[in-house]
Amino acid sequence: MTKFSEAYRYSAETIAVGSELLLGGRSDSNSLFIAERLAGIGIEVRFKTIVGDQESDIAAVLNQACRRAGLVVMTGGLGPTVDDCTREAVAAVTGRRLVRRKEAFEGMKTRLAQWGRTPNRAQLRQALVPTGAIVLSNPVGSAPGFALTWRGAQIVVLPGVPSEMGAMMEQSVIPLARARLEQSKGSGPQPVTRMVFHTWGLPEAEVDRQLQGLITTRTPVALGLLASPTGVLVSLTTRAERPAKGGILLRTAEGVRTRLREWLYAEGQETMEEVVGRLLVEQQCTIAVAESCTGGLISHRLTQVPGASAYVDRGAICYSNKAKTDMLGVPGSLIERHGAVSREVAQAMAKGMRERAGVSVALSVTGIAGPGGATETKPVGLVYVGLDGEAGKPITKEFRFHGDRSVIKQRSSQAALDLLRRWLLERRHV
Amino acid sequence: MTKFSEAYRYSAETIAVGSELLLGGRSDSNSLFIAERLAGIGIEVRFKTIVGDQESDIAAVLNQACRRAGLVVMTGGLGPTVDDCTREAVAAVTGRRLVRRKEAFEGMKTRLAQWGRTPNRAQLRQALVPTGAIVLSNPVGSAPGFALTWRGAQIVVLPGVPSEMGAMMEQSVIPLARARLEQSKGSGPQPVTRMVFHTWGLPEAEVDRQLQGLITTRTPVALGLLASPTGVLVSLTTRAERPAKGGILLRTAEGVRTRLREWLYAEGQETMEEVVGRLLVEQQCTIAVAESCTGGLISHRLTQVPGASAYVDRGAICYSNKAKTDMLGVPGSLIERHGAVSREVAQAMAKGMRERAGVSVALSVTGIAGPGGATETKPVGLVYVGLDGEAGKPITKEFRFHGDRSVIKQRSSQAALDLLRRWLLERRHV
Numbered sequence: 001m002t003k004f005s006e007a008y009r010y011s012a013e014t015i016a017v018g019s020e021l022l023l024g025g026r027s028d029s030n031s032l033f034i035a036e037r038l039a040g041i042g043i044e045v046r047f048k049t050i051v052g053d054q055e056s057d058i059a060a061v062l063n064q065a066c067r068r069a070g071l072v073v074m075t076g077g078l079g080p081t082v083d084d085c086t087r088e089a090v091a092a093v094t095g096r097r098l099v100r101r102k103e104a105f106e107g108m109k110t111r112l113a114q115w116g117r118t119p120n121r122a123q124l125r126q127a128l129v130p131t132g133a134i135v136l137s138n139p140v141g142s143a144p145g146f147a148l149t150w151r152g153a154q155i156v157v158l159p160g161v162p163s164e165m166g167a168m169m170e171q172s173v174i175p176l177a178r179a180r181l182e183q184s185k186g187s188g189p190q191p192v193t194r195m196v197f198h199t200w201g202l203p204e205a206e207v208d209r210q211l212q213g214l215i216t217t218r219t220p221v222a223l224g225l226l227a228s229p230t231g232v233l234v235s236l237t238t239r240a241e242r243p244a245k246g247g248i249l250l251r252t253a254e255g256v257r258t259r260l261r262e263w264l265y266a267e268g269q270e271t272m273e274e275v276v277g278r279l280l281v282e283q284q285c286t287i288a289v290a291e292s293c294t295g296g297l298i299s300h301r302l303t304q305v306p307g308a309s310a311y312v313d314r315g316a317i318c319y320s321n322k323a324k325t326d327m328l329g330v331p332g333s334l335i336e337r338h339g340a341v342s343r344e345v346a347q348a349m350a351k352g353m354r355e356r357a358g359v360s361v362a363l364s365v366t367g368i369a370g371p372g373g374a375t376e377t378k379p380v381g382l383v384y385v386g387l388d389g390e391a392g393k394p395i396t397k398e399f400r401f402h403g404d405r406s407v408i409k410q411r412s413s414q415a416a417l418d419l420l421r422r423w424l425l426e427r428r429h430v
Numbered sequence: 431m432t433k434f435s436e437a438y439r440y441s442a443e444t445i446a447v448g449s450e451l452l453l454g455g456r457s458d459s460n461s462l463f464i465a466e467r468l469a470g471i472g473i474e475v476r477f478k479t480i481v482g483d484q485e486s487d488i489a490a491v492l493n494q495a496c497r498r499a500g501l502v503v504m505t506g507g508l509g510p511t512v513d514d515c516t517r518e519a520v521a522a523v524t525g526r527r528l529v530r531r532k533e534a535f536e537g538m539k540t541r542l543a544q545w546g547r548t549p550n551r552a553q554l555r556q557a558l559v560p561t562g563a564i565v566l567s568n569p570v571g572s573a574p575g576f577a578l579t580w581r582g583a584q585i586v587v588l589p590g591v592p593s594e595m596g597a598m599m600e601q602s603v604i605p606l607a608r609a610r611l612e613q614s615k616g617s618g619p620q621p622v623t624r625m626v627f628h629t630w631g632l633p634e635a636e637v638d639r640q641l642q643g644l645i646t647t648r649t650p651v652a653l654g655l656l657a658s659p660t661g662v663l664v665s666l667t668t669r670a671e672r673p674a675k676g677g678i679l680l681r682t683a684e685g686v687r688t689r690l691r692e693w694l695y696a697e698g699q700e701t702m703e704e705v706v707g708r709l710l711v712e713q714q715c716t717i718a719v720a721e722s723c724t725g726g727l728i729s730h731r732l733t734q735v736p737g738a739s740a741y742v743d744r745g746a747i748c749y750s751n752k753a754k755t756d757m758l759g760v761p762g763s764l765i766e767r768h769g770a771v772s773r774e775v776a777q778a779m780a781k782g783m784r785e786r787a788g789v790s791v792a793l794s795v796t797g798i799a800g801p802g803g804a805t806e807t808k809p810v811g812l813v814y815v816g817l818d819g820e821a822g823k824p825i826t827k828e829f830r831f832h833g834d835r836s837v838i839k840q841r842s843s844q845a846a847l848d849l850l851r852r853w854l855l856e857r858r859h860v
Contacts, residue, residue, distance in 0.1 A: 020656045020665065023465050023624060027457050030481070037452050046454055047488055049459070050478040053654070057476055064494065072776065081638060083654060122638075161657070163833075194453060213647025223502070224513065226450045227591070237448065249660075260777055289747075295733025296726030299747045306801050306835055314753035317729045317745030321494075323787070327744060327757070357753070371736050403593075405736055 011046045012177075013069040015061050017077035017086050018160060019052040029197055030075045030165050030232045037169055039194060041178055043071060053077060065095075066153040071177060071412045076160030080122035086157060087128055087146075094150040096130035102147065104128075104135045104144040111142045114140050136172040140164045154180060193238050195253050197262040200231035200272070200418050207232045207260065208292035214255045221252050222343055223315055227405065230256040230272070234260070252377040263301060272417045273301040279424040285360035287313040287420070290328055290353040295385065299412045306335040313359045318349070328352030339364050343396045346386035350396075354388045361389040361423065363416050367399075381408055385416045395419065442475045443499040445491050447507035447516050449482040455480040458657055460505045469624060471608055473501060483507060487614055488519035496523075496583040499672075501607060506574045506590030507617050510552035516587060517558055517576075526560035534558075534574040536563045541572045568604040569596045577606060623668050625683050628662035629693040630848050631703070637662045637690065644685045651682050658704070659833065659840040662691070695851055702847045703731040710741040710853040715790035717850070719726060719745040720783040722770065723797040724815065727843045743789045744817050748779070758782030771796050771808055771811060773826045776816035780826075784818045791819040791853065793846050797829075799838045811838055815846045817853055825849065 005018045014031040021028045028050055035045035047068065051061045058077065065072045077086030091098050102201070105127035110117045112119055119142075126143045129135055141164040147156045156173050158165045199207060204227040211234070215223050224235040234256055236305030238249045239354035257264060266275050280287060302308055302342075316323040321335050329352040330345060338344040346366050350397035354362035381401040388394045397419060401411045437579050444461040458480055460781035465475035469785055477498065481491045488507065495502045507516030521528045521735055532702040535549075535557035542549055549557075549572075556573045559565055563578035566586070571594040577586045588595045629637060634657040641664070645653050654665040656736045668679045687694060696705050710717060719728045732738055746757040754760040759773060759782040776796050784792035797813030804810045811831040818824045827849060831841045 007805060018653055018656070019652070019667065020663070022478065023462075023469055023665075023667070027459055027462055029457055032453075032457055039453055046482060046484075047454065047491065050480075052474075060498075061477065068490075079655075080635070081653075081655065083652065088691070147467030188715060221484075222513065224448075224450055224451070226448075227590030231449070235453075237449070239455070270799075283648075291726075294508040294730075295738070296721075296745055296747070297730030297744070300724075300730045300839075303749065303799075305840070309727070309749055309803070312725070312747075313747045314749055315726055315732075315745075316756060316757070317726070317747070319733065319742045319744055323744035326786070327746070355757070369733075373739070406734060409730075409734070427812075 011044045011069050011075060012071040013047045013049065013070065014045055014063040015058070015065060015074045016048070016050045016160070017053065017074060018050075019060055019083075021050045022052050023077070027386045030160065032161055032172075033162070033166060034073050034075070034169060037174060037293055038071070038073075038177065041174060043177060044119055044179060045393070053083045053085060054278070055085045055089045055092065058086060059093045062089060062155070066151055066155065067335055069153060071154045072156045072175065072182070074155070074219045074267075075165050078126065078145065078157065078159045080126055080143075082118075084125075087130070090148075090155060090157060094130060094148065095131060096148070098128040099131055100127045101122070101129045103137075104146075107135070107137045107144055108142045111138070115392045136168055137169060138164055139171060139321065147172070155304060162264070185414070193223045193249060194251065195236045196268055197236075197253075197256050197260065197264055198235040198266040198270075198272070199234060199260055200265050200414055201263045202232060202260075203227075204232050207234065210259045211256065214252065219248065219252065221249055230414045231263075231265075231405045259305070265418060269300075271304075272414060272421070273305050276417050276421050276424070277302065277305040277308060277311065279421065279428070281307075283360075283424060283427060285424070286311050286313045287356075288313050288353045288357035288359045288362045289416075290349040290362060290364040291315065292349070292365060293318050293369040293408050293414050294321060294365045295319065295369075296367065298363065299407050301413055309426065315359050316353060324349060327357065339375075339378065341368055341384065343386075343398060344383050346384035347388070347396050349392055350386035350388035350394060354390070361387065361420065363387055363420055365412050365416050367408070367412055369412075371405060383408070383412045383414070383415070385419055387419050389423060389427070391427065392423070396425070438541070441499050442473050442501040443477045443495040445473055445488070445502065445504045446478070446480045446481075446590070447483065447488055447504060447621060448760070449513075451480045451506070452482050452703045455608070458588065460592055463592070463596060463602075464503050464505070464599060465696045467604060467684060468501070468503075468607065471604060473607060473609060478783070479582055479766060483513045483520045485515045485522065488516060489523045491584070494579055496585065499583060501545045501584045501610075502586070503603065503725060504585070504587045505595050508556065508575065508587065508589045510550075510573075514555075516558070518594055519602075520585060520587060521560045524560060524578065524585070526562060526578070527857055528558040529561055529678065530554070530557045531559045531565055534569075534576075537567045537574055538572045541568070541795065547655060552764070557816075566598055568594055568598060568602060568689050570597045579604070589818055591644045623679060625679065627664040627666075627683075627686055627690065627694055627697055628661055628696040628700075628702070629664060630695050630844055632662060632690075633657075634662050637693075638662065640689045642688065643687065644682065649678065649682065651679055652683045656844060660688065660844045661693075661695075673717050682777060695848060701734075702851070703735050706733040706743065706847050706854070707732070707738060707852050709851065711737075713790075713857060715854070716741050716743050716787075718743050718787035718789045718793040719791045719846075720746065720779040720792060721747050722749060722754070722779070722795060723799040723800075724795045724839050726847070728846055730794065731843060743787050746783060769805075769808065771798055771812060771814065772784060773814050773816075773828065775822055776814035777826050780816035780818035781824060786822070787835065791817065791850065793817055795842050795846050797831075797838070799835045799842075811846070813838070813842045815849055816843070817849050819853060819857070821857065822853070825853070 134144040136145035324330040349364035364386040368378030531725030562574040566575035748754040779794035794816040
């Protein structure tokens with residue numbers, strides 16, 4: 001595996017400001033978005049820093065970032081309250097004064113007027129911008145952002161609200177960064193190209209083993225593996241080229257596909273629920289889901305996809321045994337004989353769901369998510385997944401998952417959706 | 431609002447290593463956990479950095495962190511593959527050699543043997559530790575961690591897998607950090623005390639207005655606000671004291687409670703679903719949920735709480751109109767007259783669910799999550815929530831939410847659970 005060891009003249013850093021990002025309240029998702037968008041136009045984010053609301057700490061981080069990077073994107077700390085001091089820190093580092101800018105104030109006033117409000121005194125602070133900076137209008141919220149150049153580094157400051165930050169990245173930051181790339185044309189960096197593959201069903205060490213030898217020390221492609229409750233993510237990253245037919249990146253990607261074919265369920269940004277949704281639409285299938293231990297997670301995931309109402313008919317969450325009988329017609333005697341967590345009950349749940357809903361295919365899950373509920377023969381993590389389709393034999397599968405309640409729910413939902421995916425693929429080839 | 435402006439002799443930084451954390455794959459949750467745990471024993475995390483797998487970048491960040499902080503906790507980059515180079519970076523910065531340590535190797539061998547495996551050649555690298563470091567055993571996975579002191583800073587290196595990192599924080603890092611605090615007793619910092627309040631139903635600017643004047647420039651308590659799809663989080667942070675009766679922190683907290691009483695649903699780590707679960711258990715109520723646009727999210731949230739099977743009986747996800755009739759007995763004529771997204775249908779869904787399940791209370795949601803499905807009179811974000819209880823009048827509420835599909839689902843689920851919470855509180859007082 002090769003590391004990119006050249007130095008980039010034009011790399012970026014992100015700085016997320018907010019004490020809540022340091023201590024528990026919230027994780028920083030803005031920086032991930034910014035890095036993805038910048039990578040798409042050939043700018044690599046090499047460092048991300050998170051810092052609290054203390055002005056001197058923000059200033060220290062900004063100072064450091066400007067020495068390393070050509071572009072520094074800051075988010076957060078632009079609100080109307082006194083603990084928002086990003087603009088003060090930027091002014092201090094760059095030696096600029098903060099002045100109220102007409103275009104900043106007007107934009108804010110217009111936005112608030114749309115909501116039937118007028119700026120209050122605290123909000124007036126949000127129109128303060130360092131001298132020499134350009135104002136970046138906020139198409140979603142009231143706080144404007146700004147951009148300035150200092151000692152060769154471009155500093156961009158955006159609000160921390162993800163929807164505002166996202167809109168301003170598209171509207172202002174990407175065009176600014178592109179313009180700068182244009183200026184340095186010829187000597188500018190190649191775009192970073194990254195391909196991502198999502199696998200389910202193999203442990204990380206096994207994925208690693210399957211890929212052994214695919215990349216040699218001379219391949220200018222970096223391979224990354226990342227394990228999570230919903231599977232192992234495989235990434236290929238290169239700066240060597242734009243993806244082109246016959247190129248090394250696409251050849252390596254083909255290698256990943258061949259070696260992991262059996263476990264690969266999606267590429268790029270696509271999620272399992274999107275893949276399944278696409279296949280359901282393609283085959284004009286409808287679906288219903290009967291859930292016990294996953295408690296609604298499978299239906300929730302299926303309905304995250306816009307347009308899901310075209311194929312999701314209904315779902316039943318049968319936590320109690322009585323609900324399994326009432327809603328799905330699972331015989332009480334079957335539950336008594338085999339227990340609610342059993343292959344037989346999973347199968348009866350899927351069958352009952354499909355028949356009652358009149359759909360093409362039904363999924364079912366029953367298991368022990370823990371921490372309570374285990375018996376001598378049935379440990380926490382024992383999960384049965386069932387599928388009943390209008391064609392073909394019914395399927396049930398047994399799993400023994402590790403992890404806490406939340407992880408077991410996640411893994412169970414992934415196992416069920418993957419079973420559906422395989423059934424849909426097979427059906428297509430019949 | 432006061433900022434903590436004193437300098438701390440003993441603050442900490444986190445460094446999360448992994449290119450996947452820079453570019454899209456995954457957000458860094460380890461640093462949040464580490465900051466919480468350290469805050470609990472009086473050590474403040476002031477900076478968090480995320481860096482890729484490039485050795486020179488890791489070294490640069492570590493160097494910088496050791497100059498600012500007394501404790502540096504690194505996670506990730508300890509795996510068996512060649513792109514894992516955290517140990518090399520630490521060795522380079524501190525000028526130590528990497529040597530294979532018996533205790534590191536033995537621990538790994540023992541762990542792998544439990545899984546019926548032996549270390550392969552790549553895994554042998556994981557037993558390499560800088561000279562002079564102590565080995566931190568890994569009670570969950572195979573890769574050991576290590577700790578060493580360099581130029582007055584304590585450097586701790588842990589694997590990136592959250593469960594392994596978490597176990598090693600408890601087992602090794604907290605005791606190490608405590609020991610160091612003991613040594614500097616008297617001059618050591620006070621624990622950071624933080625209180626968190628969760629509100630629902632008021633926009634951030636309104637929460638801010640309600641709290642105006644609560645904290646003056648002389649109050650040694652910092653106030654923070656953070657908006658999210660599930661409400662506004664209010665935090666109070668102080669170093670001035672341990673929470674004591676009559677102390678400033680608790681007096682300020684009382685002020686927050688009084689001013690936000692109507693919107694405050696939880697404090698600390700408690701979630702809405704835990705609050706509701708606690709009240710359901712307390713009042714020996716059972717619940718069933720009928721969901722349309724939330725697609726299972728409410729049931730999923732309710733069943734995230736261990737022990738939820740004591741009160742969650744069942745859920746119905748009625749995406750199609752036919753499902754609303756089949757599963758809940760909502761008359762087709764009612765849907766035809768008022769539309770599936772209407773106050774009347776929400777009410778009929780809750781009533782049908784409660785009667786069929788025979789539970790104490792039923793919740794329902796019907797709405798337009800978007801992006802499709804809007805009509806001239808019914809925009810995306812129009813949501814009706816219903817509640818039908820064994821006592822009292824049925825309730826329905828109309829909401830007009832903004833945001834994308836996922837945000838509207840989240841807000842709708844929060845609105846429904848909050849309605850249930852208020853109903854349970856009222857019931858308690860009858």
